[in-house]
Amino acid sequence: MATDVKVPALGESITEGTLAQWLKKSGDTVAADEPIASLETDKVTVDVPSPIAGVLTETVAKEGDTVEVGAIIARINESGSATPAEQGADSSPTNPSGAGESPQPRGSEEAPDAEPAAPAPATAEPAEAPAPAGASADQDGITTLSPAVRRAVLEHHVDPTKIRGTGKDGRITKDDVLAAAKSKETSREAAPAPSPEPEPAQQPKAQAKAAVAGERREERVKMSRLRQTIAKRLKDAQDTAALLTTFNDVDMSAVIDARERYKDLFAKKHGIKLGFMSFFVKAVALAARDVPSVNASIEGDEIVYHDYLDVSIAVSAPKGLVVPVVRSADAMSFAEIELAIAEYGKRAKEGTLGIEDMQGGTFTISNGGVFGSLMSTPIINPPQSAVLGMHRIEDRPVAVDGQVVIRPMMYLALTYDHRLVDGREAVTFLVRIKEAIEDPTRLLIDL
Template sequence: MATEVKVPTLGESITEATLGQWLKQPGEAVAADEPIASLETDKVSVEVNAPVAGVMGAQAVAEGDTVEVGAVIAQIEAGSASTAATPAAENRTAVGQAEAAAPAEPASAPADADAQLTLSPAVRRAVLEHQVDPSKIKGTGKDGRLTKDDVIAAAGQTKPAPAAPASAPATTPSAAPREGSRREERVRMTRLRQTVARRLKEAQNTAAMLTTYNDVDMTAVIEARTRYKDLFEKKHGIRLGFMGFFTKAACLALKDVPAVNASIEGDEIVYRDYADISVAVSAPQGLVVPVIRDAQDLSFAGVEKTIADFGKRAKDGTLKMEEMRGGTFTISNGGVFGSLLSSPIINPPQSAVLGLHRIEDRPVVRNGQIVARPMMYLALSYDHRLIDGREAVTFLVRIKEAIEDPMRLLVDL
């Protein structure tokens, strides 16, 4: 008797996804609640778990296909792997997977072989790109799973596969291209990348977007971090970073300039007395923006722990969709990649985004003397339909004042 595997509910307003990768192939044993496939939604990757234990049966869709919520994508057959291996192989051929299927593992295969069957889409792409054997790589992710960094590190220690035998004809079409030859590769855009592209273009088309700039002297914050970082980490178990200062500074500035924290809905303006701060973090499949809920009520430690957790789970691909909904204001730190200055794009339906950049020593005038100071450029992109230039400048000045005099964060100035 076969049990159908259906696309689970993916969240509010999400009706379809792309089947990113089959984690189990027909004929392989499956445990109840074991991941058998990964789906790529507009925001994150979601694993589909087996509803019952048994053997992976027919796969109704291929990798890259679009599937709707509730659609049947596979079947789980009753019995053991040996009883269903032959028909399962036929099913695999039917959906175009035969060319990518690996030979069946012997019964004595090491335990690591199971880990490679649950590779995330990003890790699987890295494995194919670097041509390494995932079963020989020790994973550092959750439950020993491989991460993209594990694959890249292993690739750096592994010599490339030997070239084709010398006896092969030089004119063989499959021969490797000569060194220095020109090549092109076409890769289908992930659903996340398509959604990001669409939303960013919609923001440009809809909002009257304008960017205002300022710079900030980071001396006081750097000194505070240097002085308290060890005590902070010892007490809270987390490092004291710059994002904690900027998040708390943004909460104060949003309180003073509420229009920056508002949004336009129809012919109405929605003002908020809370700050749900979206923080842009990098994930293998692209940039994601999880939300720090009620950031105005969190301590520095609370902010830093939340951001660190987001960063780790974004890397592992385990962020939840509800964690990326409902932000009221975004902070994007391009400085971690070395950016000197940029104009960030608004994340709709929000009305503003703060861009942070790299810190570098620059000459500035202090008390009539030219001195070197660690300076950072700030950029505030905003919807001019709602936020006036005066309000945008005032907001950036509030950020600047709080960072250059962190005591303001403690006494609510």
């Protein structure tokens, strides 16, 4: 008896997604709750688990298709074996425009920032090329990887076809990728000098160089759903809100001294490093009490004020910027804030953030300083009314008590919706943050 595999609920207000990758092919044996496909939504990538144990007998949708919640994408035979017709069937659905056409390489739509894969030689026969030991391969010769493993492969620039998988059924795990990357780095350090790649035997050296020098290439890659959503939301924010940015700078000496003094004790007690972000989250919570409009939002003709602070922390992920929410941050300790941010950062890199992790949020903090940004004008995350931009710390000459001294300074930028936040309130909010960072004792005694 065959059981239908349907697109699961993807979260509030999300009705469809893109079938990014088949993790299993027709004829594969699957266990109950084992991921068989990867779906990309407007916010996250989620795996579709098998509802039962059995054999995947049919894939109804193909990679790149838009599928609605509740739609059937595959069927699984719980008897444990595929029918003769199904065993000989191709793993991908029939292509109405031409039978035998190879499917598009995996990752071309969901990892736009990845390096383009080199085209296979025209004389290659994918069906005859054996899969490497420990890895499972589709009929088109492309190794099947889970989203987390695929991101690790792209991040560490390793060849998955040369990795021996230690997971179930020989599947490649993330630990396998990390081990291969470490081995590659060790080999690179041990080698006296990199060896040049051999020139093709059938092509003269001069001709090969001329071809590379004169080559002009273009590549068209479809935007991922996440990138499309980011683009739409940012443009909507510009079209809807009256955006204005105000700046200030802050002397980071006191925070740097506090971190240096207590970093070992803090790490020993809480198991996490003391970072700058917890100081700024606490400073924002303190400043929002004096300027509540910065932590408010507009709904229709009403202003919604929040007596809590749910901070959206902008995190760079392989597919783009994501903003997981640290909820009730105003009631959290420094350690709790650091632990929450570290966990979100790890899950963002692995691609395991859930939709619920990014819903809500009353204020956003974006730290462009980790990439070396000196100054920027961030865009708000609707329906929020403000976003704080942090930047890099650099030594600059400043006047203190009539003397020119060198201090570690950081520029702060507050972009806000001028429909709700007045200029006086925005400046006051930034000054409160500046005061708290330059004198962290204020954070402890609530001043």
